[in-house]
Amino acid sequence: MRAAVLHAPGDLRVEDRPAAAAPRPGQVRLRVVRAGLCGTDASEFDHGPVLTPLTTAHPVTGVQGPIALGHEFIGEVLDLGDGVEGLAVGDRVAAGAGVWCGDCRWCADGRFNLCRRYFTYGLNLDGGLTEAITVEARMLVPVPAGIDDDNAALAQPLAVGLHAVNRSGVRPGDVAVVLGAGAIGSFILAGVAEIGCRVVIAADVDPERLTTATALGADRPVNLREESLADVVAEVTGGDGADVVFEASGVKGNPQLAQQLLRRGGRLQLVGLHPGGTELNLLDLSVREIDISTSLAHVCPVDLPAALEILRKRDLSALLVERVVPLDRIVEDAFGPLAARTARGKFLVDPTPATA
The missing domain is CATH 3.90.180.10 (Medium-chain alcohol dehydrogenases, catalytic domain)
Structure with a gap:
């Protein structure tokens, strides 16, 4: 064969x-x-x-x-x-x-x-x-x-996105940001669309990706070359910050940007890989009680059936x-x-x- x-x-x-x-x-x-x-x-x-x-x-x-x-x-x-x-x-x-x-x-x-x-x-x-x-x-x-x-x-890559969504603790009524609307970011958006967030913001540098992100369920696309993501988040949340930010780009500097976008008590979900390491402001994490969660692959008996259920409803x-x-x-x-x-x-x- x-x-x-x-x-x-x-x-x-x-x-x-x-x-x-x-x-x-x-x-x-x-x-x-x-x-x-x-x-x-x-x-x-x-x-x-x-x-x-x-x-x-x-x-x-x-x-x-x-x-x-x-x-x-x-x-x-x-x-x-x-x-x-x-x-x-x-x-x-x-x-x-x-x-x-x-x-x-x-x-x-x-x-x-x-x-x-x-x-x-x-x-x-x-x-x-x-x-x-x-x-x-x-x-x-x-x-x-x-x-x-x-x-x-x-189904398998969508299951990976759903695992990240589950790990993030995102809830109905939240303001969620997906930083990086590429391959894994798209599947995260498909999962977040099932939650019932108040606003979902998708950020990327590629207009075509942002068009797809909107079709997947993003309420507010942000082209990072044309707009300040921090300003958009502040506008949407009245200055409070996002409830959850998914860092799905793997781009240097974006974990720090994601941290800055969060409200007090918010959660940073790290999905994109950063092999060279990155620096976060630990004092800021502590005084604002920001939680950090990570995700790897998926939990097959949980996430794969859930992915297939979404695919049954959406092409x-x-x-x-x-x-x-x-x-x-x-x-x-x-x-x-x-x-x-x-x-x-x-x-x-x-x-x-x-x-x-």
Whole structure:
């Protein structure tokens, strides 16, 4: 079968791989229907390895060397291992991609994304940019009828956005700011739109992203090149400040800006990654009792079903997907634009073999 395999930065090859293994107890073999690409995939391709074990064996999976990317995928059940319940051959399922042990203290607390032995298909071992894959059944959720393949393929990244929303404690009636309306910011906006906030402010430097943000549910788009976000927040809140600010950009200096936007007792939700570190005013955090929360990935049994429920009600693919590309064209038509930063939306991959 064919798979998109990362060998080194800039070296992604669509090549033949052995067929997906027969499922062991607790596993399911899937025909992959759609796979999504995100900024993490683009980073691994452009200047990795960061998360992929290309040069060092992963401590949990033991995998080292080239791997098939793809941690956002949906599929059709081909066959089931012993002990799998609630699924049947022919079912469409969304994959959470991350797998947890179920035995450690973090799993006991329901924080499966922090599991001591957590690993992710497509980052720590072969993933969904392939024709078929065998994975753990525990991370699969059936796709409800009425959700088409392109929309269902957004379930995993939407679950990541919903986890950030849940961690933030945002409530109905709040004023929420999403700083950075790109890939993850868009999914945060889709989640915040379900809360019933008084005002949702979306801030970015890209007018097209802000147009999409408005369609997703933002009440007040702010182009950071043309307006002062601090002035807009002050105007909307009568000078009090926002209840919650999501820092989803990963841009240097934006965590400090986010802190300044908050009211006394507000919450800063850090979602964008800042590998170089950042400085925050700790005195200000203390005297204004500002809470800081962070988020990583998602809690599959909670966030993935919730994402599918939103996708059942809303066609987010019409707003967020730029195009669907065949697997054999993934480098030229998807990773190329992602690495060059010319992509305007999300890319999905159809691994279905071409017919003569």
